[in-house]
Amino acid sequence: NFALAESAYKHFSKQMSLSVLAAFIRFHSEVENYERVCDLYEKDAAPLREKATGEGRSILDSRMERCVMNAALKCGRSTLAQ
Numbered sequence: 001n002f003a004l005a006e007s008a009y010k011h012f013s014k015q016m017s018l019s020v021l022a023a024f025i026r027f028h029s030e031v032e033n034y035e036r037v038c039d040l041y042e043k044d045a046a047p048l049r050e051k052a053t054g055e056g057r058s059i060l061d062s063r064m065e066r067c068v069m070n071a072a073l074k075c076g077r078s079t080l081a082q
Contacts, residue, residue, distance in 0.1 A: 002033075016044055022064055029067045037071035038080055 005027055012020050021044050028036040045059065045068075052059045060068070072080035 034071035
């Protein structure tokens with residue numbers, strides 16, 4: 001249910017943990033809402049990723065990276081897939 005997912009996203013967005021963000025990305029990927037997967041990554045995960053990279057660690061596991069990469073390729077956001 002998209003309305004419920006968006007309501008939950010708004011509720012959690014102020015203090016989004018990585019595990020909650022991953023659940024939203026997985027949900028939107030499973031229902032083939034690829035634009036939203038990319039939007040979530042760019043808005044919420046990318047800043048966390050940059051900070052983690054600076055600390056020498058990764059925030060996304062390989063499954064989540066594949067989800068984002070596949071979504072980016074399917075909706076034509078090739079720069080995100082790289």
